[in-house]
Amino acid sequence: MKVAKQTFKFFVLIAFLFANAVAMADTSTKDPVVSGNKVDTVDEIKDYISHHLKDSHDFHFYTHNESGRHYSFSLPVIVWTSNGLKTFMSSAFHHDDAGHVIVDKGDTKLVKIHSKIYELDQGATSVNFDADHHATNAHKVIDFSITKSVFGMLLTGLLMLLGFGALARGFKKGKSIPTGFSRVLEPLVIYVRDEIAKPNIGEKKYRKFMGFLLTVFFFIWILNLLGLTPLGFNVTGQIAVTACLAIFTMIIYMVSGSKDFWAHTLWMPGVPYLLRPILAVIELVGFIVIKPFSLLVRLFANITAGHFVVMSLIALMITMKEAFGPVTSTGMSLVLSLFIMVIELLVAFLQAFIFTMLSSLFIGMAVAEHDHH
Amino acid sequence: MDQLLQDFSPGLFFMQAIILLILIVLMRKFAWKPILDALQSREDGIQNALDAAENAKLEMQNLQADNEKLLKEARAERETMLKEARDLKNKMIEDAKTEAQETANTMIAQAQAAIESEKKSAMAELKNHVSGLSIEIAEKVVRNELSNKEEQLKLVESMLGEATLN
Numbered sequence: 001m002k003v004a005k006q007t008f009k010f011f012v013l014i015a016f017l018f019a020n021a022v023a024m025a026d027t028s029t030k031d032p033v034v035s036g037n038k039v040d041t042v043d044e045i046k047d048y049i050s051h052h053l054k055d056s057h058d059f060h061f062y063t064h065n066e067s068g069r070h071y072s073f074s075l076p077v078i079v080w081t082s083n084g085l086k087t088f089m090s091s092a093f094h095h096d097d098a099g100h101v102i103v104d105k106g107d108t109k110l111v112k113i114h115s116k117i118y119e120l121d122q123g124a125t126s127v128n129f130d131a132d133h134h135a136t137n138a139h140k141v142i143d144f145s146i147t148k149s150v151f152g153m154l155l156t157g158l159l160m161l162l163g164f165g166a167l168a169r170g171f172k173k174g175k176s177i178p179t180g181f182s183r184v185l186e187p188l189v190i191y192v193r194d195e196i197a198k199p200n201i202g203e204k205k206y207r208k209f210m211g212f213l214l215t216v217f218f219f220i221w222i223l224n225l226l227g228l229t230p231l232g233f234n235v236t237g238q239i240a241v242t243a244c245l246a247i248f249t250m251i252i253y254m255v256s257g258s259k260d261f262w263a264h265t266l267w268m269p270g271v272p273y274l275l276r277p278i279l280a281v282i283e284l285v286g287f288i289v290i291k292p293f294s295l296l297v298r299l300f301a302n303i304t305a306g307h308f309v310v311m312s313l314i315a316l317m318i319t320m321k322e323a324f325g326p327v328t329s330t331g332m333s334l335v336l337s338l339f340i341m342v343i344e345l346l347v348a349f350l351q352a353f354i355f356t357m358l359s360s361l362f363i364g365m366a367v368a369e370h371d372h373h
Numbered sequence: 374m375d376q377l378l379q380d381f382s383p384g385l386f387f388m389q390a391i392i393l394l395i396l397i398v399l400m401r402k403f404a405w406k407p408i409l410d411a412l413q414s415r416e417d418g419i420q421n422a423l424d425a426a427e428n429a430k431l432e433m434q435n436l437q438a439d440n441e442k443l444l445k446e447a448r449a450e451r452e453t454m455l456k457e458a459r460d461l462k463n464k465m466i467e468d469a470k471t472e473a474q475e476t477a478n479t480m481i482a483q484a485q486a487a488i489e490s491e492k493k494s495a496m497a498e499l500k501n502h503v504s505g506l507s508i509e510i511a512e513k514v515v516r517n518e519l520s521n522k523e524e525q526l527k528l529v530e531s532m533l534g535e536a537t538l539n
Contacts (some may be wrong), residue, residue, distance in 0.1 A: 025498055046467065054380065055382060055385060058446075063445060069393075079384075111398075142383055142387075143382060143383075143384035143385070144384045144387060147385065147388075148390070149385055149389075150385065150388045150389075153388075153389060153392045153393075154392065155400075157392060157395075157396045160396070160400060160404070161396075161399060161400065161403065161404070164400065164403075164404035164405070165404055167404065167408055168403060168404045168405075168406075168408050168411075170408040171408060171410075171411030171412075172407055176415045176418070180379070183436075186412075187413070189405075189408055189409075190412065195408070204481060205502050207409070209407055210409055211397055211400065211401035211405050211406075212397055214400070215391075215393070215396055215397045215400045215401075215404050215405070219396065221395070224426045229478055237380070238380075238385060239377055239380060240379050240381050240382045240383070240385040240386040240389060241385065241386075243381070244386050244389040244390050245389075245393070247390075248390075248393060267444075313377065337494050
């Protein structure tokens with residue numbers, strides 16, 4: 001019953017957000033500079049996909065081409081400029097992504113170019129671009145905005161707190177067998193514990209790391225799944241996000257490394273003395289750079305590639321229309337993208353699994369106590 | 374690579390770090406700890422129940438074995454008791470038989486002794502009687518003698534012959 005109530009609450013929240021989106025729909029007249037409205041040519045498709053793969057400052061559903069209405073809702077922009085903290089809603093940019101709309105915050109002029117916010121240099125009134133389309137008289141600011149990705153993460157966190165909180169409350173009330181949606185979540189928790197944490201870290205020490213492993217597993221999985229919805233999240237395809245996750249793992253296994261781990265890393269026993277410093281360097285680089293890098297690149301690349309492939313296949317219906325006609329191209333695109341979508345559903349789980357698995361494997365390496373030779 | 378670095382957003386990294394940190398702390402406190410504790414205690418409970426069932430089974434088996442043993446003992450005891458009773462019966466019968474035999478023997482002996490004494494007394498009585506008869510005969514003979522000499526002698530003669538036969 002409780003779960004049903006919470007599901008209801010969740011739908012109310014979603015409905016509220018959508019209502020908000022319509023309410024905030026930008027009614028300004030059609031703005032010719034806005035990119036990503038019409039997606040008809042190969043170049044436009046490329047632009048659209050690369051735009052999607054990036055983080056964005058507003059939550060954009062679609063734009064009505066005739067009227068130029070944007071169905072989207074804006075998100076707060078929080079930037080640290082050379083003149084201190086500036087906050088405003090992203091609607092101030094009027095969906096401009098080419099640096100034409102200048103937001104004047106008194107002493108600071110801000111523009112948005114390719115999903116990044118730039119601060120105009122002192123005295124400049126408009127952005128000048130060089131041949132490679134890089135801004136010459138503006139520099140990037142540190143951007144703490146509630147972007148689409150941050151919004152996705154907050155949503156995921158909320159979902160996790162609600163879902164697993166309900167499971168925990170059920171247990172706290174003395175029910176030893178969960179009911180409703182919690183019944184689905186419980187085996188997943190047991191799965192992470194018994195198949196990922198215990199075999200890799202060991203029966204004795206796994207408990208301490210469960211908080212991190214479980215959180216990361218469900219965080220990545222839910223974000224991956226959110227990425228497959230038409231809401232257009234691409235959170236785990238942001239390299240900053242995966243880098244942060246990988247660095248968390250790295251910090252955890254470096255901090256909890258046992259004496260044996262450090263002994264084996266820095267002064268490997270059973271190896272000629274001359275080789276030991278070389279091995280130490282290799283091991284350290286492996287643990288500090290290579291392992292986290294493999295973690296972050298694997299997740300980032302898989303998800304980005306997945307989004308890219310799905311969007312390209314959906315775009316088939318536009319690119320193949322000339323050659324095969326609208327019905328065939330749409331059918332092909334539908335069948336292929338459905339096929340890849342099912343694979344992506346698997347990949348969403350798989351990447352969460354692999355990230356958690358490797359994290360626990362590395363933690364297991366660090367906390368292991370070897371028999372002395 | 375350059376594109377990747379270009380896309381890397383320090384702000385997003387920072388926000389992600391904060392969100393992840395807060396999420397881990399919150400989830401640990403409000404979800405994972407109670408969930409894992411409950412799962413652990415549930416699994417322990419199941420393990421305990423299984424162990425208890427196993428113990429009960431073993432105990433049951435022990436009990437059954439005990440029962441079996443007791444039954445066997447009881448059967449053996451009954452067997453011995455029956456045997457003893459049978460022996461006792463036999464002994465009693467035997468005893469009774471000997472006793473009866475003895476009694477009979479003594480009775481027979483007594484009877485024989487009584488018969489013997491009776492016979493003796495009868496014999497004595499008979500002798501007395503015979504002697505009385507002899508005296509009577511003698512008297513009669515004597516009287517006959519007195520009347521006829523010849524006859525008298527003949528009589529004595531026959532009588533004597535008779536007397537010796539006796």
